[in-house]
Amino acid sequence: MFKCFVIAPYEGFKEMILNIRENYPFRIDVEIGNIRRGEELLNHVEYHGYDVVICRGATFELFKKHSQIPVIEIEITSYDILRTLTILKGFKGKMGMIGSANVLQNVKLITELLEIEVLAQTIETFEQFEQAVMEAIRQGVEVIIGDALTASLAESKGIQTVMIASGKEAIDGALKKVTDLYYFYNQIEDGNIRFSSLLDKLNQGIFIIDSNNRIILINNKTEELLNLPKESITQLTWKEWLEKWQLDDLAGLTSRKHRLINWNQKWLILQKCPSSKDELIFTLQETEQILDLERILRRKLNGDTLLPEGKVTLKQVMKKLRVAEGDLSNLEAWDRACKPVLICGEAGTNKGVLAKALYHNSQFNRGPFIAFDEHLVSPPEVVVNRLFGTENQQTEGLIEKAREGMLYIKEIGKLPLTAQSKLSEILLNQSSRFRLVTSSSIDLLSEVHANRFHMELYYQLRPQCISIPSLRERIEDLDDIIRWYLAEVSMTINKQVIGFKPDVLKKLKSYHWPGNLTELKHVLCELIERANSMFVTMEIAKPILDKQFSINPRNQLVPDLTKDMTLEEIERHIILMVLEQEEYNQSRTAKRLGINRATLYRKIKEHLQGQT
Secondary structure (H helix, E strand, C coil): CCEEEEEECCHHHHHHHHHHHHHCCCEEEEEECCHHHHHHHHHHHHHHCCCEEEECHHHHHHHHHHCCCCEEECCCCHHHHHHHHHHCCCCCCCEEEEECHHHHCCHHHHHHHHCCCEEEEECCCCCHHHHHHHHHHHCCCCEEEECHHHHHHHHHCCCEEEECCCCHHHHHHHHHHHHHHHHHHHHHCCHHHHHHHHHHHCCCEEEEECCCCCEEEECHHHHHHHCCCHHHHHCCCHHHHHHHCCCCCCCCCCCCCEEEEEECCEEEEEEEECCCCCCEEEEEEEHHHHHHHHHHHHHHHHCCCCCCCCCCCHHHHHHHCCCCCCHHHHHHHHHHCCCCEEEECCCCCCHHHHHHHHHHCCCCCCCCEEEECHHHCCCHHHHHHHHHCCCCCCCCCHHHHCCCCEEEECCHHHCCHHHHHHHHHHHHHCCCCCEEEEEECCCHHHHHHCCCCCHHHHHHHHHHEEECCCHHHHHHHHHHHHHHHHHHHCCCCCCCCCEECHHHHHHHHCECCCCHHHHHHHHHHHHHHHCCCCEECHHHHHHHHHHHHHCCHHHECCCCCCCCCCHHHHHHHHHHHHHHHCCCCHHHHHHHHCCCHHHHHHHHHHHHHHHC
């Protein structure tokens, strides 16, 4: 069967392929990937015997150079570039674009039409990518537009990126070329050649032994593992090879059983496969492959299945969450010293995102990432057993499972005191080799004073504390947050929304956002899904926002002010509204308004006199 493998750079691309693949007479498999997984994807394609690969950008350049099968490029069209640049229209920072000459040739015309200034850099070789990113940084570029490799390199330097999404017309064009190739292959396909080629693509060595104990077939991987040419391997009988490996006759060995071989100071695994009476089949494999699989399996079984793929740039996550830049060097030092970390912030501030970024940039990222929040719903004895295991060790605790990895305990302030005490003892004795990261949305010191939090554990965590500000404390970032969310969501849902109308943005900024980024993203997602044009209008937004804001009307920051109100009337309106929201508590009202209590008292007196 003719098989096509599509490497999708993002989720929305994959969704388009899945929706149309039934229209073609050959098999189409699709997987999300980019240049970061280049070697892994090359091995995947070879192992599964695909006939053609579809990809784009730097991934295409890599496959074109190293793949032995045809590679079809998904071209980036002028419409793709136009759509991406339109999303960024209105961004006040300096923008850059990195790509090949054929991608950038129309950029100048499009940017002039949109009145957008973009620093465009042409690259021709793989090595020029990083040079181009560094040059963009040197020239003060704040956001870089490009393909997956450009995004990867820019993010590693802490620069925000927007990836160019491909339209359906470009995908259709690539699949048309594959269709032509499919019909051509059907005319020249030869079964024997394909069988031999398939064996050579396997990532395991193959031996086929006939009834006379002769080796009648091996593949290229066998030559590589034994470090011998084919002639030197096949001139010996199978029995002679068994003697060299100091093994008994394996003819009676059942299928799937294996033996260890020490060859050229390297451990190999010899395994018998199901075969006929007249022939025996054995595979030869490096033990390191098995060890890698064991690590992957342990992460899958014990780790967080929602953990994002690839390395997350800690510097970029900290920048997006407005965490103090000086904390980056502290985090690196704490990681080297295996110090526990406490992440503080209100609910919805993405504390878990920061925890996962810490994991990806930690020396403990070879082990699993385990997120724990069962203490929020389970009784104390269950929590203790889950974390530390049972006394007879019949059940392994999460701390043991997290060895060489990271244990992230959410809302540690609500952990039972018995569990807090045992955790403090483990940290004190450093008896387990794992990294502990915790989070809290409540004041732990107050909990200590109220005897609801273990004092020793508090002082073990407090020196390594990272604080994430609430969304209302950085409401000026809302434009950028919405912009990057638009770029992100365009890759996951089939909507071509490129912006919000000014009156919608104004209303979004008037809200207090008690649920912070989590609440904001939920609202943005609903607005984008309901949008029926390229911009979210007030007609679409008003019923959604009115419903959201009515859930807790005290959280609206600014009232709807009419144009004919004077400055004095506006001030009176705001003071009285906040005073009412804070239940006439003058201390809380003054704090929200950013003035002292004496000033508030004076203003209240003035405005009340003005009303009489």
